[in-house]
Amino acid sequence: MKKQLDLPGLALGCWPLAGMTRAGVTREAAVETVAAAIDHGITHLDTAYCYGENGESERAIAQAIKGRQNEVTIASKCGIHWQVGKKQTVNGHPDRIIQEVQESLDRLQLDRLDLLYLHTPDPNIPIQESAGALRRLLDEGTVRAVGLSNGNVEECRLFAETCPLSACQRHFNMLQQEIGPELLPYCQSKQMAMVTYWPLMKGLLTGKMKRDQVFSQTDSRHKYPMFRGEEFQKNLDFVETIQSLATQQNMTLVSMVLAWTMAQKGITTVLFGATSAKQVAANAQALGCHLDDSIILSINEAIQQRGPILGGRKV
Numbered sequence: 001m002k003k004q005l006d007l008p009g010l011a012l013g014c015w016p017l018a019g020m021t022r023a024g025v026t027r028e029a030a031v032e033t034v035a036a037a038i039d040h041g042i043t044h045l046d047t048a049y050c051y052g053e054n055g056e057s058e059r060a061i062a063q064a065i066k067g068r069q070n071e072v073t074i075a076s077k078c079g080i081h082w083q084v085g086k087k088q089t090v091n092g093h094p095d096r097i098i099q100e101v102q103e104s105l106d107r108l109q110l111d112r113l114d115l116l117y118l119h120t121p122d123p124n125i126p127i128q129e130s131a132g133a134l135r136r137l138l139d140e141g142t143v144r145a146v147g148l149s150n151g152n153v154e155e156c157r158l159f160a161e162t163c164p165l166s167a168c169q170r171h172f173n174m175l176q177q178e179i180g181p182e183l184l185p186y187c188q189s190k191q192m193a194m195v196t197y198w199p200l201m202k203g204l205l206t207g208k209m210k211r212d213q214v215f216s217q218t219d220s221r222h223k224y225p226m227f228r229g230e231e232f233q234k235n236l237d238f239v240e241t242i243q244s245l246a247t248q249q250n251m252t253l254v255s256m257v258l259a260w261t262m263a264q265k266g267i268t269t270v271l272f273g274a275t276s277a278k279q280v281a282a283n284a285q286a287l288g289c290h291l292d293d294s295i296i297l298s299i300n301e302a303i304q305q306r307g308p309i310l311g312g313r314k315v
Contacts, residue, residue, distance in 0.1 A: 008044050010270055011042060011044035015057065017047075017275065025275050033064075034060060038065070053082045055104070078104070078134075079097060079122060090122050101142065116147070118130050120151070132163070147193075148167075153183055167268075168194055172197075174205065175226075184265075194268050195271060196267055199257060199258055199261040204235055205242070209236065224311075
């Protein structure tokens with residue numbers, strides 16, 4: 001992976017820019033967010049064909065990087081699209097993959113992607129067939145490197161039989177560490193990059209949520225058990241504990257959470273979401289944070305005391 005693409009420790013996840021999970025995200029705000037990320041040294045942008053019903057995320061990126069393409073590396077994903085009525089559909093058929101990648105390139109106004117993921121394995125199509133399409137794109141130079149998102153160890157193994165696999169993308173944060181026992185060690189053994197999303201647990205670990213928080217129907221978080229009832233209150237208890245540790249270190253909570261995540265063994269890149277230049281600036285501060293062994297131990301003890309949480313949807 002390192003010979004083809006040098007992934008940074010912190011990168012911008014561009015799903016929120018599509019405006020499908022957060023109200024009030026305009027094209028102007030999305031463009032400003034990407035531009036701010038580049039200005040703060042966050043130069044790896046992670047998007048996908050389905051980030052927006054009509055590629056809103058990719059289109060905003062294209063506008064933001066105009067004249068700055070040489071400053072960034074861009075990853076996109078294929079294999080998920082939207083049907084009428086905002087119905088998300090998984091389709092890993094090779095023909096569909098080729099079509100989506102060409103559309104993504106057109107939206108991004110690029111000739112090549114630095115990294116392309118299969119967004120998620122299609123349960124109705126052997127993963128080797130999907131991998132074959134990405135192998136074709138890799139061989140012809142349309143993409144520099146290939147990854148698998150939302151896959152497990154066995155799916156990675158099967159994929160790699162057909163196409164060289166350079167990166168794996170899964171969610172990971174202080175309270176969601178499912179990749180730890182098997183997938184993370186596997187990726188390390190194969191020298192595959194591990195790119196993680198949800199480091200702030202969809203905003204929970206920013207410390208800005210209230211005890212009586214109510215998520216609107218247009219906010220996808222209302223669908224996740226981690227943001228409802230007793231589970232939500234327990235998560236907020238944990239956040240208060242972590243906040244006190246951050247205060248003791250004279251750090252913001254967000255900086256400490258991101259720094260802790262980047263420091264985990266085997267994690268290559270941490271993706272954070274943002275919908276404003278202000279959020280980008282706050283998250284970028286993590287690049288200058290150092291956590292000593294004692295604070296990491298205290299954080300890990302708090303995580304242990306919280307215990308397993310109720311998770312959410314796969315994609």
